[in-house]
Amino acid sequence: MGVNLKDIAQRAGVSLATVSNVVNGYRPVGERTRQRVQQAIDELGYSPNLGARHLRRGRTGLIALAVPELTNPYFAELAEIAIAEAAALGYTLVMENTAADRGAELALLDGSRQRIIDGLILSPVRIGREEVLARPAGNPLVLIGEGVYDVPHDHIAIDNVAASHAAIRHLVAIGRRRIAFIGATPGGDRQSAHLRVRGYREALAAAGLPYRPRLVARTDVFGRLDGMRAMRDLLALGDPPDAVFGYNDLVAIGALRALAEAGHRVPEDVAVVGIDDIEEGRFSVPTLTTIAPDKREIGRLAVRRLVARIEGAEVTGPLTVQTPFRLLRRESTGTPAA
Amino acid sequence: MGVNLKDIAQRAGVSLATVSNVVNGYRPVGERTRQRVQQAIDELGYSPNLGARHLRRGRTGLIALAVPELTNPYFAELAEIAIAEAAALGYTLVMENTAADRGAELALLDGSRQRIIDGLILSPVRIGREEVLARPAGNPLVLIGEGVYDVPHDHIAIDNVAASHAAIRHLVAIGRRRIAFIGATPGGDRQSAHLRVRGYREALAAAGLPYRPRLVARTDVFGRLDGMRAMRDLLALGDPPDAVFGYNDLVAIGALRALAEAGHRVPEDVAVVGIDDIEEGRFSVPTLTTIAPDKREIGRLAVRRLVARIEGAEVTGPLTVQTPFRLLRRESTGTPAA
DNA sequence: GAGCGGCTCTATAACGTTATACAGGTGATG
DNA sequence: CATCACCTGTATAACGTTATAGAGCCGCTC
Numbered sequence: 001m002g003v004n005l006k007d008i009a010q011r012a013g014v015s016l017a018t019v020s021n022v023v024n025g026y027r028p029v030g031e032r033t034r035q036r037v038q039q040a041i042d043e044l045g046y047s048p049n050l051g052a053r054h055l056r057r058g059r060t061g062l063i064a065l066a067v068p069e070l071t072n073p074y075f076a077e078l079a080e081i082a083i084a085e086a087a088a089l090g091y092t093l094v095m096e097n098t099a100a101d102r103g104a105e106l107a108l109l110d111g112s113r114q115r116i117i118d119g120l121i122l123s124p125v126r127i128g129r130e131e132v133l134a135r136p137a138g139n140p141l142v143l144i145g146e147g148v149y150d151v152p153h154d155h156i157a158i159d160n161v162a163a164s165h166a167a168i169r170h171l172v173a174i175g176r177r178r179i180a181f182i183g184a185t186p187g188g189d190r191q192s193a194h195l196r197v198r199g200y201r202e203a204l205a206a207a208g209l210p211y212r213p214r215l216v217a218r219t220d221v222f223g224r225l226d227g228m229r230a231m232r233d234l235l236a237l238g239d240p241p242d243a244v245f246g247y248n249d250l251v252a253i254g255a256l257r258a259l260a261e262a263g264h265r266v267p268e269d270v271a272v273v274g275i276d277d278i279e280e281g282r283f284s285v286p287t288l289t290t291i292a293p294d295k296r297e298i299g300r301l302a303v304r305r306l307v308a309r310i311e312g313a314e315v316t317g318p319l320t321v322q323t324p325f326r327l328l329r330r331e332s333t334g335t336p337a338a
Numbered sequence: 339m340g341v342n343l344k345d346i347a348q349r350a351g352v353s354l355a356t357v358s359n360v361v362n363g364y365r366p367v368g369e370r371t372r373q374r375v376q377q378a379i380d381e382l383g384y385s386p387n388l389g390a391r392h393l394r395r396g397r398t399g400l401i402a403l404a405v406p407e408l409t410n411p412y413f414a415e416l417a418e419i420a421i422a423e424a425a426a427l428g429y430t431l432v433m434e435n436t437a438a439d440r441g442a443e444l445a446l447l448d449g450s451r452q453r454i455i456d457g458l459i460l461s462p463v464r465i466g467r468e469e470v471l472a473r474p475a476g477n478p479l480v481l482i483g484e485g486v487y488d489v490p491h492d493h494i495a496i497d498n499v500a501a502s503h504a505a506i507r508h509l510v511a512i513g514r515r516r517i518a519f520i521g522a523t524p525g526g527d528r529q530s531a532h533l534r535v536r537g538y539r540e541a542l543a544a545a546g547l548p549y550r551p552r553l554v555a556r557t558d559v560f561g562r563l564d565g566m567r568a569m570r571d572l573l574a575l576g577d578p579p580d581a582v583f584g585y586n587d588l589v590a591i592g593a594l595r596a597l598a599e600a601g602h603r604v605p606e607d608v609a610v611v612g613i614d615d616i617e618e619g620r621f622s623v624p625t626l627t628t629i630a631p632d633k634r635e636i637g638r639l640a641v642r643r644l645v646a647r648i649e650g651a652e653v654t655g656p657l658t659v660q661t662p663f664r665l666l667r668r669e670s671t672g673t674p675a676a
Numbered sequence: 677g678a679g680c681g682g683c684t685c686t687a688t689a690a691c692g693t694t695a696t697a698c699a700g701g702t703g704a705t706g
Numbered sequence: 707c708a709t710c711a712c713c714t715g716t717a718t719a720a721c722g723t724t725a726t727a728g729a730g731c732c733g734c735t736c
Contacts, residue, residue, distance in 0.1 A: 004692055004693085005693070016692095016694095017694080017695090020694060020695090021694095024693095024694075025694080026694075027695095048692085048693075049691085049692050050693095051691085051692080051693090052691070052692035052693040052694090053692080053693055053694080054693090055691090055692080055693070055694095056692080056693045056694045056695085057694070184706080
């Protein structure tokens with residue numbers, strides 16, 4: 001604690017600036033002096049004071065990934081990838097928990113936090129296009145997920161309408177006709193649900209199936225408990241569904257639980273599909289059919305885009321990138337176990 | 339971006355230092371000047387440059403929580419609590435992923451990371467007492483979990499031997515006699531498993547049951563996949579167990595999956611108990627009986643201890659704190675659903 | 677009324693780094 | 707041989723904050 005450039009400079013018999021140049025490679029340094037300096041660094045065990053560097057350079061080397069819940073495995077899996085990618089690019093990634101709270105999201109957009117991080121990857125839930133547009137100019141911002149569209153920021157997400165289509169097509173293909181959706185939200189609160197609901201409706205229409213509003217269950221948030229409660233309500237209908245498409249895997253897993261408690265067989269009585277491909281769904285009983293986004297691609301792309309913006313690199317191509325997804329058939333829709 | 343103390347000082351017609359004193363409350367400021375300064379701050383929208391502040395103060399306001407895997411829900415749930423507690427104390431908590439890698443853990447102990455964080459909460463997995471003792475003096479370190487004992491650092495954990503006792507007593511109480519353990523590790527790699535295995539053995543002995551080495555399954559790490567594989571192996575024994583105690587909930591959930599695939603009923607044929615009380619176990623089919631550590635207590639205590647050390651506060655009481663736990667009976671050991 | 681102590685406020689030197697301007701030395705060129 | 711350009715290295719001024727030393731002012735005491 002406390003070996004600084006000056007100590008190294010003294011030890012190596014060179015100036016402060018030369019040591020800085022060796023460390024940073026900012027200006028050419030003769031081979032002999034470089035070696036002497038490097039030796040001094042190794043002997044004294046120097047590592048730069050990042051606070052000072054930050055002050056001077058105006059960058060902290062910190063980027064933040066703000067998600068609505070840390071405990072959602074999808075975000076944990078995404079974070080693990082993003083942290084590794086950030087480290088590879090020389091940045092430290094800080095996790096930020098908005099707890100799906102509007103105030104927290106707004107604070108992130110223009111709060112004082114901004115001064116300590118170089119850029120932000122945000123998965124918005126409670127804020128919309130207007131709030132993002134109203135944001136004062138500042139650090140680069142990359143959006144992930146489906147909260148906000150049509151803003152002048154990089155945006156990485158899957159094509160949610162297409163993902164819903166794929167899920168519903170699959171359910172139709174295995175003979176289901178009364179397909180429910182769990183995870184709609186009231187109002188314009190969370191656009192993601194809107195897109196997934198839209199895909200659901202479009203695909204029903206394309207299959208010649210009627211749209212039944214009673215089969216669309218609303219939830220406040222998107223956890224296991226929400227899925228379980230919604231499924232119970234659906235089962236209480238006079239004419240319950242023969243398939244369920246959940247907003248995400250957690251909701252779907254909650255639905256599986258409700259079905260088990262009520263004594264229904266999956267997939268024989270009710271088939272279930274989710275979105276996210278969290279590991280949990282590969283071990284649930286039954287295993288969960290899901291739409292698997294390419295988390296690796298999303299995490300890496302988001303970090304790379306952000307870092308590119310921070311470093312002022314030229315970024316070509318459109319702001320919005322739709323990453324690939326695929327349908328993984330598992331037991332909850334009647335595919336043999338892996 | 340860029341309103342600084344000087345701007346405020348000019349606007350308010352006072353000196354730089356006075357503004358700093360208003361912001362920090364470090365020295366008394368007259369009521370009239372305080373108001374004038376405060377007004378200037380509000381008008382210009384000032385927020386302190388944390389980099390500069392930290393350079394000057396020598397602290398960054400960042401603490402790190404290093405865990406072996408972000409995707410283990412136990413750590414995610416713990417992190418959510420710790421982040422909130424840190425924020426309440428004016429600190430930002432950074433998640434660090436050691437990926438259960440020895441090199442990563444060592445790097446955290448004395449690496450350059452140290453210079454950017456004020457303190458570290460570490461859940462050690464691959465390092466032992468010696469490595470911690472060999473650590474150069476530096477930032478405060480708080481240990482959580484069961485990796486390392488008898489070192490001059492704060493340590494927050496449950497009593498693992500007692501936790502195992504409780505689990506085994508419960509299984510014995512519901513009439514099980516061939517009780518397996520999944521999650522032992524070879525050598526002294528991870529002491530936690532040793533403690534849990536020890537409690538398992540002691541409790542068997544206390545119940546007058548024989549210790550059968552074949553019923554103790556080793557795993558590399560402690561994920562669902564490890565639990566599933568180990569359970570398959572146990573089922574392949576000529577005389578399979580009638581109960582399984584998993585190192586943690588993830589392992590136990592993997593075991594549940596293997597049992598389902600093999601067509602065994604839980605709890606009728608095999609009862610299952612885990613440790614951690616992750617949310618997943620409250621929704622699995624069947625729901626999972628578990629030893630629930632007080633995560634809130636662990637997370638808050640770890641952060642508070644660390645911050646107290648950072649701020650040089652007098653900390654009374656022993657270094658090692660054992661936090662409470664309780665047994666939650668659920669379906670996997672034959673308790674009626676909640 | 678001179679001296680003293682308490683109260684506000686100010687000037688300024690750090691903290692450790694990087695970027696800019698500049699100095700010294702060397703080799704090549706006219 | 708003088709000039710120039712280059713290549714290395716140096717001195718130094720920031721970056722924005724906080725802590726220290728001290729200056730000015732007021733009222734009080736002897």
